[in-house]
Amino acid sequence: MTARTRFWDPDGTRYGIPTYPYRLAPDGLASRRQLRAKGLRPGGQEIAAQILWRSRRPRPGVRAAYLYRIELALPVRPMTPAKWQAVAAALAARRMCPDCGLDRGYTIPTSLGVCVPCAYAPTLAA
Template identity: 75%
Template structure:
């Protein structure tokens, strides 16, 4: 029986232990899987990787050990304020200098009202 294409549990071929999609051992998780459990890598090195082929070529997801993961740090009031300020900056129109009430489209760079008036003027 042939081995799957990306099967390298000892890391001889890829430098770190490598597994095909859906075949990683228990005790390892991606960043998203850690976050769903309320954990973060906490400075630990990458323990393994999952490789798979897609339309964009070979993709990789790094795996971290669950036993070394730390709990996610809680949001402080200063962090909440920084996030609110960053989101407010994304709603601020540079042309009319007002809060549009929605995140400005990156393709336009202005609110829809200013974009329409600019398009009509041209």
Template identity: 65%
Template structure:
């Protein structure tokens, strides 16, 4: 009987189409998007280079996947321009503004309520 680690071990990509490794066994030089971001990098248009698969009871399929990109092909993150800073500030302001009372709640309005807590639950 094959173990879980051997079922997800496919370094040539013959079974899954891209090189696949079990949890915690990916070779050096491959990073996820989050790991690249911590280093100030982005994938830069490169395709997914490898994946890590592991069993998960939370997933309907029974396994989960994390995609990896090559570190040597990653590019630096683009700096924030003044226009992007303004757009981000406007988007966050819209998320904090209550549509009922039109005030800045000081926090992001919960989508489940659609209003600030004061308007959603009046006393």
């Protein structure tokens, strides 16, 4: 059974919701990313269908993308000044080193937990 026939279930008997192989979804349906590119959002509607495909990366297996009806989608809510301020504060916090307290101008690596100079200062001092 090929992937195209394995994932072809337009009536939803096998997978519970209408299912299509990669790149074979009917018109009028879009993923979240496709809706966002059109300035839309799902707006609380139920999942109308899904696309399934085999993937080797990042983890081998079957991946899914859920599809929504374009005619039921709502416009994206605009960003308010308060939301812009909250996003700016969150990004600034990610740039602040907890050890030296300086805004480093880049996002502090989570693997280090501190800025690069603070992380490698003991190694450089020796």
